[in-house]
Amino acid sequence: MSTLLPQLTxxxxxxxxxxxxxxxxxxxxxxxxxxxxxxxxxxPREKFCFVSGIGCSSxxxxxxxxxxxxxxxxxxxxxxxxxxxxxxxxNVWVITGDGDALSIGGNHLMHAIRRNLDINxxxxxxxxxxxxxxxxxxxxxxxxxxxxxxxGSLDNPxxxxxxxxxxxxxxxxRSVDVDTKHLAATLTRAAHHKGTSFVEVYQDCNVFNPxxxxxxxxxxxKEDNIVYLEHGKPLIFGKEKDKGVRLNAxxxxxxxxxxxxxxxxxxxxxxxxxxxxxLAFLLAQMRHPEFxxxxxxxxxxxxxxxxxxxxxxxxxxKELHGDGDIEQLLNSGDTWVVESDxx
Amino acid sequence: MSVADLPLSPExxxxxxVDTVVIRFCGDSGDGMQLAGTQFxxxxxxxxxxxxxxxxxxxxxxxxAGTIAGVSGFQICFSSQEIHTPGDEVDxxxxxxxxxxxxxxxxxxxxxxxxxxxxxxxxxNLKKAGYESNPLDGDENLAAFRVHKVPMTRLxxxxxxxxxxxxxxxxxxxxxxxxxxVYWLYDRDSKPTLDWIEAKFGKKPKIAEANxxxxxxxxxxxxxxxxxxxxxxxxPAKLAAGKYRKITGNEALAMxxxxxARLSNADLVFSGYxxxxxxxxxxxxxxxxxxGVSTFQAEDEIAAMSATCGAAFGGALAVTASSGPGICLKGxxxxxxxxxxxxxxxxxxxxxxxxxxxxxxxxxxxxxMAFFGRNGxxxxxxxxxxxxxxxxxxxxxxxxxxxxxxxPVILLSDGYIANGAEPWMVPEVxxxxxxKVKYIxxxxxxxxxxPYLRDERLVRPWARPGTPGLEHRIGGxxxxxxxxxxxxxxxxxxxxxxxxxxxxxxxxxxxxxxxxDGADSGDLLVVSWGGTFGACRTAVRNAQQDGKRVSHVHLxxxxxxxxxxxxxxxxxxxxxxxxxxxxxxxxVIRSKYLVDARSYSKIQGKPFKVAEVYNKIxxxxxx
Numbered sequence: 013m014s015t016l017l018p019q020l021t022x023x024x025x026x027x028x029x030x031x032x033x034x035x036x037x038x039x040x041x042x043x044x045x046x047x048x049x050x051x052x053x054x055x056p057r058e059k060f061c062f063v064s065g066i067g068c069s070s071x072x073x074x075x076x077x078x079x080x081x082x083x084x085x086x087x088x089x090x091x092x093x094x095x096x097x098x099x100x101x102x103n104v105w106v107i108t109g110d111g112d113a114l115s116i117g118g119n120h121l122m123h124a125i126r127r128n129l130d131i132n133x134x135x136x137x138x139x140x141x142x143x144x145x146x147x148x149x150x151x152x153x154x155x156x157x158x159x160x161x162x163x164g165s166l167d168n169p170x171x172x173x174x175x176x177x178x179x180x181x182x183x184x185x186r187s188v189d190v191d192t193k194h195l196a197a198t199l200t201r202a203a204h205h206k207g208t209s210f211v212e213v214y215q216d217c218n219v220f221n222p223x224x225x226x227x228x229x230x231x232x233x234k235e236d237n238i239v240y241l242e243h244g245k246p247l248i249f250g251k252e253k254d255k256g257v258r259l260n261a262x263x264x265x266x267x268x269x270x271x272x273x274x275x276x277x278x279x280x281x282x283x284x285x286x287x288x289x290x291l292a293f294l295l296a297q298m299r300h301p302e303f304x305x306x307x308x309x310x311x312x313x314x315x316x317x318x319x320x321x322x323x324x325x326x327x328x329x330k331e332l333h334g335d336g337d338i339e340q341l342l343n344s345g346d347t348w349v350v351e352s353d354x355x
Numbered sequence: 356m357s358v359a360d361l362p363l364s365p366e367x368x369x370x371x372x373v374d375t376v377v378i379r380f381c382g383d384s385g386d387g388m389q390l391a392g393t394q395f396x397x398x399x400x401x402x403x404x405x406x407x408x409x410x411x412x413x414x415x416x417x418x419x420a421g422t423i424a425g426v427s428g429f430q431i432c433f434s435s436q437e438i439h440t441p442g443d444e445v446d447x448x449x450x451x452x453x454x455x456x457x458x459x460x461x462x463x464x465x466x467x468x469x470x471x472x473x474x475x476x477x478x479x480n481l482k483k484a485g486y487e488s489n490p491l492d493g494d495e496n497l498a499a500f501r502v503h504k505v506p507m508t509r510l511x512x513x514x515x516x517x518x519x520x521x522x523x524x525x526x527x528x529x530x531x532x533x534x535x536x537v538y539w540l541y542d543r544d545s546k547p548t549l550d551w552i553e554a555k556f557g558k559k560p561k562i563a564e565a566n567x568x569x570x571x572x573x574x575x576x577x578x579x580x581x582x583x584x585x586x587x588x589x590x591p592a593k594l595a596a597g598k599y600r601k602i603t604g605n606e607a608l609a610m611x612x613x614x615x616a617r618l619s620n621a622d623l624v625f626s627g628y629x630x631x632x633x634x635x636x637x638x639x640x641x642x643x644x645x646x647g648v649s650t651f652q653a654e655d656e657i658a659a660m661s662a663t664c665g666a667a668f669g670g671a672l673a674v675t676a677s678s679g680p681g682i683c684l685k686g687x688x689x690x691x692x693x694x695x696x697x698x699x700x701x702x703x704x705x706x707x708x709x710x711x712x713x714x715x716x717x718x719x720x721x722x723x724m725a726f727f728g729r730n731g732x733x734x735x736x737x738x739x740x741x742x743x744x745x746x747x748x749x750x751x752x753x754x755x756x757x758x759x760x761x762x763p764v765i766l767l768s769d770g771y772i773a774n775g776a777e778p779w780m781v782p783e784v785x786x787x788x789x790x791k792v793k794y795i796x797x798x799x800x801x802x803x804x805x806p807y808l809r810d811e812r813l814v815r816p817w818a819r820p821g822t823p824g825l826e827h828r829i830g831g832x833x834x835x836x837x838x839x840x841x842x843x844x845x846x847x848x849x850x851x852x853x854x855x856x857x858x859x860x861x862x863x864x865x866x867x868x869x870x871x872d873g874a875d876s877g878d879l880l881v882v883s884w885g886g887t888f889g890a891c892r893t894a895v896r897n898a899q900q901d902g903k904r905v906s907h908v909h910l911x912x913x914x915x916x917x918x919x920x921x922x923x924x925x926x927x928x929x930x931x932x933x934x935x936x937x938x939x940x941x942x943v944i945r946s947k948y949l950v951d952a953r954s955y956s957k958i959q960g961k962p963f964k965v966a967e968v969y970n971k972i973x974x975x976x977x978x
Contacts, residue, residue: 027828029828029840029841050427056823057823057826058821058824058826059821060818060825061401061820062828063665066831073828073830074828074830074841076828077492077826078826079820079821079826079827079828080827080828080829080830081665081668081695081828081829081830082690082829082831082832083661083664083688083830083831084661084687084688084829084831087657087658087661087688090653090654090657090658090662090665091661091664091665091668092650092665093634093653093658093661093662093665094626094651094661094663094664094665094666094667094668094669094673095665095666095669095820096625096665096669097624097649097651097662097665097666097669097671098622098649098666098667098668098669098670098671098673099666099670099671099819099820099821101821102820102821105718112808116816119654119655119658120654120657120658120661121385122654123653123654123658124689127628135829197885221818232973260651263554285457322649322651323649325644326644326645326647326648329644329645330644332645333645334645335617335645335646335647336613336614336616336617336643336645336646337797338617338618338784338787339784340612341610341614341643341646342598342610342614342781342782342784343598343600343781344599345600345601346397346400346401346547346600346601346912347598347599347600347781348400348401348403348598348599348600349597349598350403350591350592350593350594350595350596350597350598350599351596351601352596
């Protein structure tokens with residue numbers, strides 16, 4: 013029997029809740045792209061589940077018309093682990109922010125990734141604590157002057173991509189909130205990956221940290237500051253597509269002009285499937301303004317998936333021992349009988 | 356004394372019958388005392404005695420050998436009568452080294468039997484134990500006991516000679532030598548232990564043979580040495596007719612969960628993080644996956660609790676287990692489970708606190724944390740099993756309550772019942788009630804699915820994600836009753852706080868009334884809860900036999916309390932609440948019922964002795 017799924021649209025994924033982000037918040041754009049991407053996946057709406065922690069981005073599940081769990085600060089990956097273990101057919105998305113994922117929830121992020129749980133983690137990075145009104149976050153640049161650091165922050169920021177590549181993430185990508193086509197394509201790729209997909213989205217907090225990523229989002233500027241990755245293609249960027257990245261004699265990346273002596277063949281070619289994470293890490297380390305920052309899928313490899321393995325172990329145990337025999341379990345070990353007095 | 360001069364023939368010995376015996380094995384953490392104790396428990400249980408045990412081991416895996424800190428002990432009480440505690444005083448103490456002797460001799464009854472491994476009483480061990488001179492050489496302190504100095508190390512080496520074992524391997528068998536000797540002394544059948552050795556070391560025949568020889572060597576030594584002129588028999592106990600097995604509290608919890616999952620046809624997701632004394636629950640349950648159990652060793656306690664919330668949302672029977680320090684960490688996520696009204700069970704195997712405290716010792720000091728240890732108004736039902744075997748029933752009740760009332764439930768076990776063992780009557784499968792797991796399948800209003808539309812008991816429905824038409828969002832923010840939409844209005848928050856509290860309080864109408872041991876009124880009511888059941892019940896019975904007007908109630912349900920508790924409290928002139936904390940239940944009882952309950956507290960990492968509670972009863976009655 014085959015019932016054709018009704019073709020869903022973005023509208024089907026809009027919940028009846030009023031969206032309460034600040035006007036012009038980057039989150040709106042991400043929400044719009046998500047609603048656009050999900051109907052294309054051919055998965056019934058009831059199979060989607062969004063799990064979030066605490067923060068502006070974590071309100072996301074309320075605005076999606078599917079199953080959702082707005083949990084507690086930093087714990088979304090752990091909650092999602094429970095959801096996936098109890099209900100493995102669900103398509104689970106974790107929505108998180110830089111404070112939620114990398115500060116209070118760093119431990120859970122790390123472990124969800126190393127287990128390779130089949131979930132999609134979308135980290136909205138705005139380099140600031142928005143919901144608590146403007147403290148610096150673990151991704152704020154050193155020296156950030158914020159409400160809690162009037163003299164400038166003193167700690168070095170984390171690079172989200174370096175962190176997750178260090179955790180052996182199997183799918184790592186980056187996009188920008190307002191780069192709608194690229195964002196939609198990146199979310200789609202993440203959805204199709206089996207295992208943990210991690211996507212960092214540069215997201216503008218226009219109230220507490222406006223313009224943090226204009227270099228990567230503004231037309232006329234971004235062309236020189238970001239490089240779109242394509243598997244098997246050289247790293248070329250610039251308004252005129254006249255610049256590239258190549259590896260120098262020491263294996264370090266350098267920006268070169270594509271004219272005269274240097275041709276495309278001399279450039280660094282992207283290989284998202286490289287088993288060795290060195291290239292992915294090298295790309296993650298390319299930061300503005302020294303380098304164009306890579307956008308797109310940085311790493312995409314296949315590893316055993318945790319929730320599937322958990323399920324398989326249960327099935328294997330049933331195969332080996334049969335469905336649990338209650339009688340046998342109750343009587344395991346030594347037993348003895350006390351006769352009644354009459355006996 | 357040496358083995359060479361052993362003239363006495365076995366016929367010269369005589370056997371004495373005794374009702375109840377308490378034995379304690381103690382030695383270095385590496386001496387295998389827990390194993391010896393477990394084996395003795397097993398053979399005594401299989402023989403038909405009632406047994407009750409108290410393992411007592413250090414927090415360190417291997418504290419420096421020979422030191423007091425490294426002493427590990429295992430106490431067993433076995434009897435031809437029904438018993439409820441591991442015994443107040445020790446009849447026979449087996450001490451494998453000076454440190455063990457020093458730290459345990461105070462508990463040996465005057466006139467009791469002391470068996471020591473005299474080979475271990477050499478200079479460096481004596482020094483480590485803080486002995487100036489060898490206590491075995493004419494120390495008058497030992498004059499009150501029947502002392503048997505046995506060269507166990509040498510005799511064990513002799514017994515295993517020729518097997519090609521290294522000295523370390525040979526010395527590792529001396530716990531079996533000690534065990535064999537005590538088996539002879541108490542007329543135990545060693546077959547269950549021989550079977551165990553075969554099963555455990557079958558693949559290492561040399562080690563198996565060595566342990567068998569050591570065990571037999573110990574028995575033969577007792578049999579043929581004139582020093583042991585008496586040995587004892589303890590007849591089987593007249594327990595209720597039926598089939599029995601030995602069980603510890605942690606085993607019972609794991610078994611209870613697996614069977615609940617199987618009978619209810621629901622998946623059970625257990626998330627935990629290693630912590631003493633709760634880890635065995637995870638160990639046991641991870642072997643039972645074929646019952647439909649998934650186990651998740653999380654990265655930390657918070658993750659284990661968060662995953663439990665996630666699993667409950669996903670539609671599974673969700674359980675996590677920990678001990679005090681872990682429960683502290685879980686607090687915020689327990690609140691999430693509470694406000695989202697999802698069914699789950701949180702097991703707290705209590706240990707000595709605060710902070711890391713006494714990781715391997717028992718205590719009841721997490722009661723107020725279970726009551727109040729979360730932010731906001733967050734009452735949760737609390738159930739406390741009273742014996743190891745009772746854990747089997749308590750966990751199923753906790754799961755049933757969680758699912759029926761859509762709430763997290765706290766199960767308060769403790770180190771004593773978690774590791775302690777007792778004979779447990781194996782239930783008939785038909786006597787185990789399945790837990791009815793019911794998910795809503797269709798929208799419950801014309802306006803679609805409302806996740807917080809309640810029934811007459813204020814219970815909300817449980818929708819399993821994946822069900823078409825029931826898509827909904829829940830979370831930790833305050834929500835409007837019915838729709839579940841986020842809502843911060845003052846009236847709604849008050850209504851919701853009140854509703855959640857009333858839902859939990861209403862459970863009192865669905866739990867059994869308290870049963871009183873003794874008369875319904877009188878001079879003194881002893882109120883206890885959890886693992887102190889045995890000591891309190893026995894002490895009250897002893898006082899009742901003296902003619903005192905004392906009764907006992909033991910609380911299994913701590914929140915809400917059984918409905919008849921108040922009447923009972925007010926039907927006695929005095930109320931005594933013995934607890935292994937500084938009086939936590941008494942604080943709750945006093946404030947809730949305005950009765951002048953007296954707290955009797957002990958906080959030494961050890962269970963109550965019967966005599967302690969008995970003496971306190973008499974003391975209080977005389978005031």
